[in-house]
Each structure stands twice: as structure tokens, then as C-alpha cells.
Amino acid sequence: MAPLARRRVTPALHPSLSVPVPGRGPAAQSRPRELWLAIHLPALMLDSLRDAARALPGQPPVAIVDLERNGKVVRACDEAVHAAGVREGMSINAALALLPGLHTLARDARRERQLLEAVAQRSLRFSPRVSLEPPDGVLLEVRGSLRLFGGARQLCVRLQQELFDATGATTRLAITPAPLASLWFARCGPPGARSAFVRNREELAGRLAPLPLDCARWPERTVETLGTMGVRTVGDCLRLPRDGFARRCGKELLAALDRATGRAQEPRAAFAASERFAARRDLEPEIDDTARLGFALAPLLDELCRFLRERGRCVQAIEVQLRHREAPLTRVRLRFVQPVGAQPQHMAGLLRERLGRLVLPQPVRNVRLLSGPLIDLQADAVELFAHDRRESGENLPHLVERLRARLGNAAVHGLECVPEHRPEAAWRIVEPVMGRGRKRPSPQPSPGKPGEGVLAASHATAGESRDEGALRPLWLLDVPEPCDVRRLVFEEGPECIESGWWDGRDVARDYYVARGGQGERLWVFRNRRDAGGTGWFLHGWFA
Amino acid sequence: MSASVEELLQQNSTRLWRAREPGGAQAARAPTGLPTGHVALDRCLPGAGWPRQGLIEILSDQRGIGELRLLLPALAALCRDEGAAAVYPPPRSSDARCQAGSALLPQDRGSGGWVAWVSPPYCPYAPALAAWGIDVTRVLVVQGAGTTEWAMDQALRSEACSAVLGWANPRDPQALRRLQLAAESSRSLAVLYRPLQAGLTPSPAVLRLALLGGSEGLQVRIVKSRGGRPATVNLGH
Numbered sequence: 001m002a003p004l005a006r007r008r009v010t011p012a013l014h015p016s017l018s019v020p021v022p023g024r025g026p027a028a029q030s031r032p033r034e035l036w037l038a039i040h041l042p043a044l045m046l047d048s049l050r051d052a053a054r055a056l057p058g059q060p061p062v063a064i065v066d067l068e069r070n071g072k073v074v075r076a077c078d079e080a081v082h083a084a085g086v087r088e089g090m091s092i093n094a095a096l097a098l099l100p101g102l103h104t105l106a107r108d109a110r111r112e113r114q115l116l117e118a119v120a121q122r123s124l125r126f127s128p129r130v131s132l133e134p135p136d137g138v139l140l141e142v143r144g145s146l147r148l149f150g151g152a153r154q155l156c157v158r159l160q161q162e163l164f165d166a167t168g169a170t171t172r173l174a175i176t177p178a179p180l181a182s183l184w185f186a187r188c189g190p191p192g193a194r195s196a197f198v199r200n201r202e203e204l205a206g207r208l209a210p211l212p213l214d215c216a217r218w219p220e221r222t223v224e225t226l227g228t229m230g231v232r233t234v235g236d237c238l239r240l241p242r243d244g245f246a247r248r249c250g251k252e253l254l255a256a257l258d259r260a261t262g263r264a265q266e267p268r269a270a271f272a273a274s275e276r277f278a279a280r281r282d283l284e285p286e287i288d289d290t291a292r293l294g295f296a297l298a299p300l301l302d303e304l305c306r307f308l309r310e311r312g313r314c315v316q317a318i319e320v321q322l323r324h325r326e327a328p329l330t331r332v333r334l335r336f337v338q339p340v341g342a343q344p345q346h347m348a349g350l351l352r353e354r355l356g357r358l359v360l361p362q363p364v365r366n367v368r369l370l371s372g373p374l375i376d377l378q379a380d381a382v383e384l385f386a387h388d389r390r391e392s393g394e395n396l397p398h399l400v401e402r403l404r405a406r407l408g409n410a411a412v413h414g415l416e417c418v419p420e421h422r423p424e425a426a427w428r429i430v431e432p433v434m435g436r437g438r439k440r441p442s443p444q445p446s447p448g449k450p451g452e453g454v455l456a457a458s459h460a461t462a463g464e465s466r467d468e469g470a471l472r473p474l475w476l477l478d479v480p481e482p483c484d485v486r487r488l489v490f491e492e493g494p495e496c497i498e499s500g501w502w503d504g505r506d507v508a509r510d511y512y513v514a515r516g517g518q519g520e521r522l523w524v525f526r527n528r529r530d531a532g533g534t535g536w537f538l539h540g541w542f543a
Numbered sequence: 544m545s546a547s548v549e550e551l552l553q554q555n556s557t558r559l560w561r562a563r564e565p566g567g568a569q570a571a572r573a574p575t576g577l578p579t580g581h582v583a584l585d586r587c588l589p590g591a592g593w594p595r596q597g598l599i600e601i602l603s604d605q606r607g608i609g610e611l612r613l614l615l616p617a618l619a620a621l622c623r624d625e626g627a628a629a630v631y632p633p634p635r636s637s638d639a640r641c642q643a644g645s646a647l648l649p650q651d652r653g654s655g656g657w658v659a660w661v662s663p664p665y666c667p668y669a670p671a672l673a674a675w676g677i678d679v680t681r682v683l684v685v686q687g688a689g690t691t692e693w694a695m696d697q698a699l700r701s702e703a704c705s706a707v708l709g710w711a712n713p714r715d716p717q718a719l720r721r722l723q724l725a726a727e728s729s730r731s732l733a734v735l736y737r738p739l740q741a742g743l744t745p746s747p748a749v750l751r752l753a754l755l756g757g758s759e760g761l762q763v764r765i766v767k768s769r770g771g772r773p774a775t776v777n778l779g780h
Binding site: 413476 | 666670671674683
């Protein structure tokens with residue numbers, strides 16, 4: 001395969017480079033195991049704000065400015081502006097003096113990052129190994145992809161075209177066996193030049209030699225120092241003695257040189273696509289009742305489910321955004337108890353419940369459906385007999401989901417016993433335990449014998465011989481109510497509970513079981529600290 | 544010909560409701576109900592226990608007279624049944640004084656699903672429930688005031704719960720009817736707690752019990768019992 005662009009290397013450079021360099025091993029393998037394609041976005045700032053620039057009325061000339069130490073400075077501009085004499089690093093006032101009609105846009109780092117990720121995302125079609133090199137580079141390992149795409153040249157042409165179509169980004173590419181070398185080549189290539197391609201590691205040092213040092217993005221002072229020594233290209237650096245170079249410029253730069261020439265390996269962090277689903281639909285005419293809104297969302301849900309099915313993923317949450325004419329956006333968030341795959345009916349059912357209790361401020365013009373992060377689908381053995389479904393608690397998550405969609409999250413909960421003396425602290429609200437591993441290790445011993453564990457820790461003074469489980473009421477009042485005990489008959493007690501000094505809600509109470517005139521049994525207590533001892537409280541019913 | 548009709552009657556004895564037959568006799572032949580754990584009450588109920596299908600209404604105005612204790616032995620049996628693999632066929636005891644839980648039918652096997660408490664007047668107290676033998680980890684509390692019937696309906700249809708208890712007073716006969724239909728088609732025990740006053744209006748429920756507390760203990764009046772007869776039982780304290 002022909003190299004894409006063969007850079008002519010001055011013959012004088014070669015012998016000097018072949019001078020044995022310490023640390024260089026025997027002849028490197030001619031076919032490297034990896035080939036790294038670097039994507040450099042030379043006009044990242046402009047490209048990231050291209051949409052904003054297009055939206056400007058009259059298409060004025062545009063420059064991107066950023067706040068630096070000494071005021072706003074032009075960081076990037078398009079060719080027309082460049083032709084008028086505006087240069088990067090120029091102050092905004094100077095640029096405006098040169099070009100009075102200039103429109104300035106503030107640099108947006110977030111959009112730049114988004115564009116870079118979009119490029120990486122798109123690149124995943126060409127290779128599974130993609131790595132980000134912020135702020136403006138993406139690396140792909142393409143050794144295995146070359147054959148598929150018909151060679152390096154074809155690959156580069158297709159990649160560049162696809163990236164431009166998908167993201168609007170102009171790119172410069174280079175392929176070499178070392179990631180860093182690829183980046184350097186991609187950064188310094190002249191605009192419009194063909195992509196650099198180095199196949200063998202041995203060639204690397206020679207081909208890198210003519211590159212100016214700017215491409216390495218080393219600290220400015222170092223580059224300046226090297227410049228005063230007459231060292232202006234990568235080749236000049238390679239010719240310097242290693243220990244001297246390390247002393248003058250730091251070990252990091254020497255390591256960078258080693259990585260670029262393929263002497264040292266460079267592990268790259270893989271880019272993981274954070275894929276989400278988003279789709280929108282304009283409603284014509286506008287919809288003002290929630291029932292019809294459910295129907296309008298159905299195609300979007302179908303689309304989401306197709307999206308999930310294709311990828312074999314599922315979602316834990318979805319969001320519906322309703323856009324109105326003037327009123328602010330209405331968001332409806334739906335969280336599922338268990339990750340949901342491609343189940344349009346299930347989602348539609350939950351959404352209907354949720355929309356049913358929604359009050360629309362205005363008719364809806366436009367709906368958007370967004371998915372939360374995608375989760376890998378967990379393959380689960382399906383029960384053969386419907387009979388077993390209830391046992392495995394498989395229906396419960398759906399039930400909880402449906403109830404929560406209408407009643408809210410807090411309205412549905414489970415219970416748990418807590419080993420505590422204070423009655424109000426001896427239980428708490430918990431998330432219902434779903435799924436098969438439902439036997440939660442409970443602080444309570446198994447509820448076989450009534451009373452076991454409930455009173456084991458409390459120093460009951462009475463009722464030890466009796467069925468102690470009966471000494472706790474089935475209904476416990478949230479807040480004890482003052483109560484009149486004059487017509488009550490005391491059956492059990494007192495049971496003294498004195499505890500909780502450590503968290504500021506300490507109690508010292510004498511509990512009694514009392515019976516009322518209608519045969520009702522109450523759990524009443526008197527505060528021990530209450531000097532008079534006249535204040536009685538009702539704390540529960542033995543229902 | 545008449546003999547074959549007799550045979551058919553014998554075969555379908557559990558599905559047929561024969562008004563003449565006293566509940567006890569039928570119960571002895573085929574204990575279709577879920578034992579209540581109260582022997583005196585079992586005797587008066589057709590099927591010798593809580594009906595497994597259909598809505599049960601418990602009418603009570605007073606708190607603390609034992610309105611929950613009435614139900615807890617059966618709930619505990621449902622929980623217990625889940626833990627210990629139920630023996631099938633269940634030991635048939637001709638003695639009507641069978642303990643709650645010993646006569647669970649095969650469809651109850653592994654049915655120790657959840658117990659849903661929909662809109663209870665107070666939060667059920669977990670330690671007391673545990674002491675009564677109820678698996679607290681399988682209790683689902685739903686606070687849905689105003690939508691109790693809907694939530695109960697959902698819980699019944701989901702088949703996730705072995706029992707669904709609700710506190711509401713549906714004024715709409717349609718809502719009651721829907722609830723009864725859901726309870727009829729579900730395998731869950733469906734119990735609706737209503738005020739005593741509701742006993743004056745008709746209801747499609749299978750069983751309606753009115754509870755009255757008193758110095759002698761809990762008095763259970765069977766207001767309506769499909770296949771059974773009105774009766775009054777005193778369960779003591």
C-alpha cells in the first residue's frame with residue numbers, strides 16, 4: 001500500500017539519527033501491532049460555534065474571543081476575517097478596528113468538548129478502540145480496520161467525509177504506529193495536505209524529524225530555550241544527548257520523545273460512548289389534554305424501544321419534555337424500579353398514569369423523549385410456569401412502579417424492624433426488597449416465636465411470662481396523643497423504657513396496656529421525668 | 544338420569560353454592576377457605592375460612608378492638624407457608640378445629656408473596672407484625688388516600704401479593720363492583736376495611752363482617768356471606 005504522503009527527509013538527517021541512542025533496542029519489528037490514527041480538529045473553536053454563527057442575521061464575519069489576562073483576545077477566526085488582517089492573539093479592540101463589522105462570539109469550552117465527543121462517537125464506526133486527546137484530538141487504533149475499509153487512504157477519506165457530514169468538523173488525520181507521533185503529524189500538517197502515513201516503527205524517527213516543535217505542545221519557555229540553542233524541529237531534539245536533554249528540559253519531554261518515536265509504549269484510555277436516546281416530535285395541532293398526549297408519545301416510545309432492542313440495552317429512567325408556547329418547559333421524569341428494555345407497552349402504561357395527574361399550563365406544541373444512561377441488559381432465566389412468578393416477586397417491581405407513577409415515590413414503601421428500645425425508633429421505612437434474593441438479613445430474629453427479639457433487649461418489668469408479642473401495638477401513632485386515662489382499666493404494666501440519651505431524643509416512659517369501655521386496648525405511657533406524673537399519652541392501639 | 548345429575552353435583556361441590564346446605568357441612572367436605580385461625584369463626588364461614596376469591600369487607604368504627612388481630616393468623620399462615628415448603632396434598636383433618644395454615648391449597652404453595660397495606664389509618668408497627676409471625680420484609684405500605692380502590696385494584700391484578708388490605712369507604716357502587724371483580728379474578732386475599740355505616744348499603748362483597756368491641760371481647764357479626772348464613776361469633780379477648 002502506498003503511503004499517503006511521503007515527506008521527503010533530508011538525507012543528512014538519517015545518519016545522525018541512526019547513531020545508536022541509549023535505550024534503543026534491537027531492530028523494532030517491521031509490522032507494528034498497532035497503528036494509530038490521529039484526528040486533529042484544527043478549527044475546533046470555530047466548528048463548535050458554527051451553528052451559533054449561522055444563526056446570526058446577515059452572516060457577519062465571525063471571530064471567537066476568549067478572556068485572557070489582558071482582556072478579550074481573538075482566539076480563532078474564519079478565513080475572510082484572517083484575510084482582513086485579524087490574527088489570533090490580537091485584542092478584540094484591534095480586531096474591531098481592522099474589521100468594524102466583525103461579530104465576536106465567546107468561546108464555549110463545553111461545546112468544544114461536546115463536538116470532540118461527537119467526533120469520537122462517530123469514529124467508533126471505524127474502530128472499536130477510540131481514545132480522547134483533549135482539547136482537540138481523537139485517537140483510533142486502526143490496524144484491524146485497514147483491510148475492511150480498503151486501505152489507509154480509503155479509510156481516511158471516508159472518515160473525514162463522515163465526520164464532516166455528521167458533526168461539521170474539519171479534521172486532519174495521520175496514521176503511525178505511535179499515538180503521540182500520529183498526533184504530532186496531524187497537528188502540524190499544512191491545511192489541505194494529504195494525511196501522513198507511517199507504516200513501520202523504524203521509519204518513525206526519520207519521518208518525525210522535520211516536524212516543527214510546536215506540534216509537540218511543549219511548554220512555551222522550553223520551546224523558546226531550545227530555539228535559542230538552534231533546536232527547532234523534532235529531529236534537532238533527537239540529535240541531542242539524552243541525559244543533557246533530560247537535564248535541560250525535564251524527564252517528561254524525553255519520555256514524550258520516546259513515546260513519539262515508538263521506543264516507549266503509550267497506553268491509551270478507551271473512550272466509552274455515553275449513548276442516550278433523544279427524539280422529538282412537533283405536535284400539529286397543539287394538544288391540550290393529557291390523554292391525547294399519551295397517543296402522541298407512542299411513536300417516540302416505539303422508536304426508543306427499537307433503539308434499545310438494536311443495542312441490547314435497557315434504561316432505568318426516561319424523561320418527557322413538553323414544550324409550550326410561552327409557559328416554561330414541563331418535564332415528566334419516570335424512574336423504573338428495574339431496568340426496562342424494549343417494552344413499549346409497559347412504558348406507555350406508566351407514562352399514562354403519570355400524565356394522568358399532570359396539569360398542563362398551556363397546550364403542548366412539541367414533545368421530546370430522552371432516555372437516561374443505557375444499562376446493559378441482564379439476561380434472566382424466564383420462569384416456565386406462571387405459577388412461580390408470584391413466588392419470585394417478579395410482578396412486584398411492576399406494581400411498585402405503577403403505584404409510584406401515580407402516587408409519588410414516597411407513597412410506596414416497605415418496613416423494617418430496628419433493634420431499638422424506643423418504640424418509635426424500633427422500625428423504619430425502607431425501599432421494598434425486590435427480586436429473588438428477597439430475604440434481607442433482618443436485625444430481627446426469625447419471627448417464629450412471638451415476642452422473641454422484640455422485647456429481648458428492653459428491660460420489661462412485667463409481662464415476661466405472657467405472650468410478649470402482644471405487648472406491642474399493631475398501630476403505632478406517629479406522635480403520641482395526650483389522653484385521659486381515668487376511664488381506662490390498666491391490664492399490663494408498667495414497662496419502663498428509658499433510652500436514647502445519645503441522639504437527643506431520649507425517652508423515659510412507663511408504658512401500660514389499658515382497656516377502654518368499648519373493649520379497645522390501648523398502649524399508654526406516662527413520662528417518668530414529668531414530676532407531677534399527670535400527663536398521659538396514647539401511643540398505639542392493639543388493633 | 545337423575546343419578547348423573549347427582550354425580551355432577553358431587554363433582555362440582557366446591558363451585559356450586561347450595562343455599563340449603565349449612566356452611567359447616569360443606570366445609571368439612573372441602574375446606575376451600577383460608578383458615579382464619581379463629582375456630583369459632585371458621586365454623587360459621589362457608590369453606591371453613593376466609594374466602595380465597597372475592598372481596599371481604601370488614602366494617603368497624605372502633606380502633607383497638609382487634610380488627611387486625613382477626614386477620615393476622617391467616618396472614619401469618621401465608622407468610623409461614625412461604626418459608627416452609629408446603630406439603631401437598633395438605634393433611635386433611637376431618638376435625639374442624641384445624642390450625643390456620645395447615646389446610647393451604649396447592650395454589651397457595653409459594654404464594655407467600657407480599658402483603659399490601661393500602662392507605663392504613665396508621666402505619667402498621669413492624670415489631671408487632673414480626674411478633675405475630677408476619678415477614679416484615681414482605682410488607683408493602685401504600686399511602687394512597689383518595690385512590691385506595693385504584694391502588695388495591697392494581698395490587699390485586701398484579702398477582703404480586705398474597706393479600707391486599709385496604710382502608711377506604713367507596714361511595715361509588717361501581718368502584719366496589721370493580722374491586723370485587725378484581726378480587727374475584729385474583730388469587731390474593733382481598734380485604735377492605737370500611738366504617739360500620741357502610742353496612743347499611745348493599746355491596747357485591749363475598750363476605751361482610753361487622754365488628755363490635757365490648758367488655759366480653761370482639762363480637763363478629765356476619766352481615767353477608769355468600770354460601771353461608773348470617774351469624775354472630777364472639778371471639779373473646
